[in-house]
Amino acid sequence: MINAIGRDIPEFVEGFGPVKKYLGAFNSLPEGNCYGPPIKRAAVGQSKLYHSLEDLFKSLKIESGMTFSFHHHLRNGDELVNQVLYTASRLGLKNITVSLTAAFATHAPMIEYIKNGLVTSLRTSGVYGGLALALSRGILPTPVLLHSHGGRPRSLRSGELKVDVAFIAAPSADDRGNITGVIGKSACGSLGYAFPDADYATHVVAVTDNLVPYPLIPASIGQNKVDHVVLIDSLGDPQGIVSGTTRITKDPVGLHIADTAAKVIEASGLLKNGFSFQTGAGGASLAAAHFVGQMMRAQNIKGGFALGGITGYMVDLLEEGLFGNLFDVQSFDLESVKSIARNPNHLEVSSDLYANPFNSGCLVNDLDVVILGATEIDVDFNVNVITGSDGVLMGAAGGHPDTAAGAKMTVIVTTLLRSRLPIVVDKVITATTPGETVDVLVTEYGLAVNPARADLRDRFVAAGLPVKDIQELKNLAHKMAGVPQTIAFDGPIIGLVEYRDGTIIDVVRAPNL
Amino acid sequence: MIVRRSALFVPGNNPGMLQTAGLFGADVVILDLEDAVAPNEKDAARELVARALLNIDYGQAQKCVRLNSLDTFCDDDLKEIVPSQPDLLMLPKVHRASDIKELAGQLDKLERPSQKRIEILAIIESPQGLAEVYDIARSHDRLMGLLMGAEDYTAMVGSLRTKGGEEIAVARALLVNAAAAAGIESFDAVFTDVNDEEGLIKDTLLAKNLGFTGKGAINPRQVKPINETFNPSPLEIDYARRILKALRQAEKEGSGVASVGGKMVDAPVAKRAVNVMNLARKLRLLGQEDE
Numbered sequence: 087m088i089n090a091i092g093r094d095i096p097e098f099v100e101g102f103g104p105v106k107k108y109l110g111a112f113n114s115l116p117e118g119n120c121y122g123p124p125i126k127r128a129a130v131g132q133s134k135l136y137h138s139l140e141d142l143f144k145s146l147k148i149e150s151g152m153t154f155s156f157h158h159h160l161r162n163g164d165e166l167v168n169q170v171l172y173t174a175s176r177l178g179l180k181n182i183t184v185s186l187t188a189a190f191a192t193h194a195p196m197i198e199y200i201k202n203g204l205v206t207s208l209r210t211s212g213v214y215g216g217l218a219l220a221l222s223r224g225i226l227p228t229p230v231l232l233h234s235h236g237g238r239p240r241s242l243r244s245g246e247l248k249v250d251v252a253f254i255a256a257p258s259a260d261d262r263g264n265i266t267g268v269i270g271k272s273a274c275g276s277l278g279y280a281f282p283d284a285d286y287a288t289h290v291v292a293v294t295d296n297l298v299p300y301p302l303i304p305a306s307i308g309q310n311k312v313d314h315v316v317l318i319d320s321l322g323d324p325q326g327i328v329s330g331t332t333r334i335t336k337d338p339v340g341l342h343i344a345d346t347a348a349k350v351i352e353a354s355g356l357l358k359n360g361f362s363f364q365t366g367a368g369g370a371s372l373a374a375a376h377f378v379g380q381m382m383r384a385q386n387i388k389g390g391f392a393l394g395g396i397t398g399y400m401v402d403l404l405e406e407g408l409f410g411n412l413f414d415v416q417s418f419d420l421e422s423v424k425s426i427a428r429n430p431n432h433l434e435v436s437s438d439l440y441a442n443p444f445n446s447g448c449l450v451n452d453l454d455v456v457i458l459g460a461t462e463i464d465v466d467f468n469v470n471v472i473t474g475s476d477g478v479l480m481g482a483a484g485g486h487p488d489t490a491a492g493a494k495m496t497v498i499v500t501t502l503l504r505s506r507l508p509i510v511v512d513k514v515i516t517a518t519t520p521g522e523t524v525d526v527l528v529t530e531y532g533l534a535v536n537p538a539r540a541d542l543r544d545r546f547v548a549a550g551l552p553v554k555d556i557q558e559l560k561n562l563a564h565k566m567a568g569v570p571q572t573i574a575f576d577g578p579i580i581g582l583v584e585y586r587d588g589t590i591i592d593v594v595r596a597p598n599l
Numbered sequence: 600m601i602v603r604r605s606a607l608f609v610p611g612n613n614p615g616m617l618q619t620a621g622l623f624g625a626d627v628v629i630l631d632l633e634d635a636v637a638p639n640e641k642d643a644a645r646e647l648v649a650r651a652l653l654n655i656d657y658g659q660a661q662k663c664v665r666l667n668s669l670d671t672f673c674d675d676d677l678k679e680i681v682p683s684q685p686d687l688l689m690l691p692k693v694h695r696a697s698d699i700k701e702l703a704g705q706l707d708k709l710e711r712p713s714q715k716r717i718e719i720l721a722i723i724e725s726p727q728g729l730a731e732v733y734d735i736a737r738s739h740d741r742l743m744g745l746l747m748g749a750e751d752y753t754a755m756v757g758s759l760r761t762k763g764g765e766e767i768a769v770a771r772a773l774l775v776n777a778a779a780a781a782g783i784e785s786f787d788a789v790f791t792d793v794n795d796e797e798g799l800i801k802d803t804l805l806a807k808n809l810g811f812t813g814k815g816a817i818n819p820r821q822v823k824p825i826n827e828t829f830n831p832s833p834l835e836i837d838y839a840r841r842i843l844k845a846l847r848q849a850e851k852e853g854s855g856v857a858s859v860g861g862k863m864v865d866a867p868v869a870k871r872a873v874n875v876m877n878l879a880r881k882l883r884l885l886g887q888e889d890e
Contacts, residue, residue, distance in 0.1 A: 336794075338819030339619050503618075530622050566618065566655075 091468055091520050093592050099579055101207075101228030108589040111491050111523050116444040121245025123286050126313060135261045136316045139173040139293070146289055146314070150180045152250035155287060157279040158188035159255065159267060159416060162214075163326025165192070166255045166293055169318065171199045183207035185247060187238060187279040187437075188482050191215025192326060200225050209247065211235055212472060212482020221580060222478045224596045230479075230581045232472055232518075232594070235415070236441025236448060236488035237586040239282040243444065246588060252287035254280045254307070255321045259294035263312030264305035267417075267434075268427040270296035272321040274328060275417025275426045276396075277306045281436030284311040295321045306434055329419045334376050334399070335369025339501060339530050344370050346551065347457055347499050347528045348377030353549035354495050354542060356454040357381060361389040363409075364450075364489050365457040367397050367418045370499050374457050375399060382408050393440070393449055394456075394485060396432070401425040404432060413449055415440040415485075441488035443586045450485070450492030458486055460500045462514045465556050467521030467536050469498060470514040472583065475507050477575055477597030483518045487586050490523040495542065502529040508563030508570060510534075510556060515575065517592040518583055527556060534559055573597070600881050603627050603661065604829035606720075606746070606786055607816045610635035611644040611664075621657035623819040624826060628657055631665045632676055633691050641672050645679040652683035663687035663720060669698055674705075681709040685717060687743065692751075693721040694728045696738035703739045717741070720786070724748025725755055729770050736781035744784035746815060747774050750791070762798055764805065775810040789815040796824055803828040831879045839872035839879075840889065 089095055089108040098104050106114070128134070136142045154174075156167050167186060172195075174182060180203045186193070187210065194216035199205045209231040213221055221230050233241065241247040254277070257270035267277040272295055284290050284307045291314045292307075335341060351357050351374075363378065365371040376399070382389060389409040392400050396414040398421025404412050405425075412432045417423050425432045441450045450456075461481055462470040469490075474480045490496040500509050510527070525542060527534045532552035535543040546553045581594030607625035609616045611632045620628040630651060636644040652662055662685045666676045669690070680688070690702050699721060706717055719741045723732055729752070736745060749767050750760060758766035767788065778785035787806035790799045803825050806814050814825050831839070841859050846869055849857035857864045864872075879885050 336820070338623060341820065342622055530619060 089589075089591065091466070091517055091591065093517060095590055095593055096579070099229060099582060099593070102231070102582060105582070106589040108520075108585050108591040111520050111585075114587040114589050116244070118244070120243050121248065121286060123288055128313075133261070134263055134313065134315045136314060139170060139316055139318065140177070142291060142314060142316050143173055143177055146251065148174070148179070148251055150182070153183040153185060153248060155185040155249040155252045155283045156187070157254060157277065157283070158186060158190070159274040159277055159279060160272060160322045160327045161274075162190040162192045163272070163322040163324060164190065164255065165320060165322035166253060167193055168195045170253050171196060171204060175199055175202065175204045179204060181206045183209070185209040185238075185249060187211055187235070188484070189213040189217050191217075192322070193217050197225065209233060209238075210482075211238065211484050213479050214481070218479040219599075222597055223599055224578055224580045226580070229579050229593070231584055232483055232581050233584045234441065234483045234487045234586045235279070235437050235485040236443055236450065237584055237588065239436070239438035239442040240444045240586065240588060242282045242286040243438070243442065244588065249283060249287040251289045251291060252280070252283035254283060254290065254292050254312075256292040256294040257321065258296045258298050258302060259292045259312075259315050260298055260300040260302040260309075261315055262300055262309040263292055263315050264300070264302040264307075264309045265292045265294065265312060266302060266304070266306045268306075268423060270294070271324055272296070272327060273324075273423050275423035276414045276434040278415035278435055278440060279437045281307065282438045289313050291316060293318060293321065295319060328417065328423055333369075334373045337369060340370040341373050343499050343501065343528055343530050344373035345377055346533060347374040347497055348381060349549065349551055350497060350526055350528060350533060350546060351378055351455050351495075352381055353545050353551060354455070355545060356495060357385075357387060359388050361387060362452055362454045363389060363392050363456075364394040364453055364485075364493070366459060367395055368459055371457050371459065372397065372399050374499065375403070379403050379408055391449075393453060394489065396422040396426075398422055398425075401432065404429065413440070441485050441492070441586070443488070443491070448488075448492070450489045453489060453493035455495045455497065456489040456493040457497045457499055458490065458519075460498050460509065462509055462511050463498055463500065463524070463527055464511050464514045464521070465560055467524040467527070467556070468514050468517040469519040469521075469524055470516045471518050472581075473516040473594060475515065475570070477515050477573065477595070478599070479581065479594065483583070487519045487523070490519045491586065495525045496523060497526045497528060498524055499528045502531050502559060502563045503567050506567045508560065508567055510560040510563055512560070515573075516583060516594055520585070520591065527559070529559060531559060531562055600877055601661070602878065602881055603744070603784060603786075603813045605816050605822045605825040606663070606813055607819060607822055608635070608665070608789070611648040612636045612640050614647060617647060617651040618655055620819070621655065621660050623822045625660050625816065625819070625822045626813065626826070627663050627687065628660045629663045629665050629689055629815075632672070632680075633665045633667050641667070641675070645676060649679050649683040652680070652685055661686040663689050665689040665691060668692040669701060673702075677705055677709055681706065681717065682711070684714055686715070687718050687720050689720045689722060689746070691722045691748070692725065692728075693723060693735055694725055695731050696734040699735060699738040699742055703741045706741065718743040720744045720746060722746045722748045723774055724751035726752070729773055732773055732777040733780060736777040736783060742783060744786055744812070745774055745778050746786040747771060747788040749788035762792070762795075762802070764802065771806070771809055771811075779810060784812040785810065787811040787814040789817045790821065791817065793818040793820060796820075800824050800828055830882055830884060831875045835875055836879050836884065839875040842869060842872040843876065
């Protein structure tokens, strides 16, 4: 079947089942009632505390065929996923579905657990490192389901994703199950991606390496939602969890793009009191935030909120009073971890509140502007952030499709060429964010506006910005780097790209490796 | 009117930077074959720069190539680069007027008749070059300007290179004066601390006040501060506007003398006001009332 962006998607995928057709960014509506987990009880005096994962597995009768979930707040420092899978493997379990909100290089041991039949299914927003390459080679018996940050809480709410055991890495916990991410040796700040798991999993297990005396106040997730607490030696490597201070890029090309992006925001008319904004932690995105901050300062504009993954740079803007609030679903660096602990205007938010399209109102819907990256963008403004130009998995959808759908203006920033590869293409290899939700592309050679946004185009032209047609940008890239040879992707399906509404927007086929 | 406030050096052996050099608003891009390129990479860089000149759109920027010095690889550079039609060639280590004449002579031989005449920009970076700077400045009509090479100069003089630049005060003044006397442009030395924007602006303002017409940049991030510093300030524009108005008024009243703020406007002051307004017009810094 051909979906709304012209992708040919099978109606049934082996190892996944029937496929819901993508109908357009806003055309699929929710049906039915919310899924509910079992009603729970903790008896008076009953201990929740375990001293090893193996004890927990035995006590809970965790068995083959179950679904485990994990958050990715510990990023490339995470060791919990590996420890849980190691335990499951030792106990002889098979056929486990893993729902991990994003997979990093540290999760490469999963390759062995896939090979030995422990892990047979994976749902994630994206995969990095050795695991990504192995998945691209097709080692998993079922296609990996690639969802957005907002799509995942939607699937928990709808019951499409039923989690048997949620293993929530908790940088600090007490023995009743109150947990927080803001303190402890594995502190990671916000635990936003774990909130929906605590609401919907059959067994909610907090795993900590820092047990504190009761009561832990304030708790991110409270004892009324956490069924069990496991104390282990270490959740992971703090070096990989949060980076040091995130710095603005010094790359002149990145700064040039950021400068243009900031001028685009100014010319859009959206930069006024109450301005709400999201940007990535990448160098150019952060630089754009820096230039936007300068404009706000100069024009005495007080923003409303900044959203998403939060960096120390956004903390500075909050503390300066340029924004009223930070809504933090993920804290990227030490400064943001410290800030969320001390500043009541820096709020921890769940991925459901952040971006779920099927709840009573998510935060992305109130974004004025989001600045996002791309590994490729095509002449229809469809964006790929999941696979490289060789079709290998290399990135994460994250909140990209969600924020693009919600924001009044979505700005993609990228260089026109990466090494010698044109980034503006006729057709992206993998579509993760539909063009109808993307408004502006900013490159070092000028910007292009989605034809559906003639209003913006007029404003940018009037402001003297270097507006070009997207075909013109593509042709310029071809002129400099040559026309790349088209790669045919006709291998088996190794991944399904789920749009935030639960439909399948694209499939990832095994590249020729 | 050609505006040359900033002259951005780009390594001639870096394809990525050659490709993007025109994006940052530099008035001149200098594709460097000299210091940025190791001797065993000169041939590859030459070929790369020649192709960049022919194929890359540098927009408004003038295209310049920094050659190797006359006593090293300059001949080979010229054979490869001249057919690619740069606007300017920068000659380093110019010690005497005959250096410029020698290069000009080679250009006479190598340029095709249909080709736009290539101009020369000389780097003065030795005590001898500075001692003979006026002779150099008026040595040939291809010479469009002089650039101060402060790093080599201070090393050869034996002075300590500092951010304040006291050690090159005399050198700067001599170079500016020689260029002004010969009616050519003068470019100040590069500011090497690329992370000190405040220092760069201070250094650029000093250069502007000394009479330099432009300044070298070694990082694209330096271009914008240099351009903005060399742009006529609102105060300068306003002063020029008042001078021109006073002159018009005096002319209307048949008086030979105009004055602004109690000071008489003589010919050089009037000329300077015209230059400021022309530059401001070219840079689109003027409002409708000035047109």
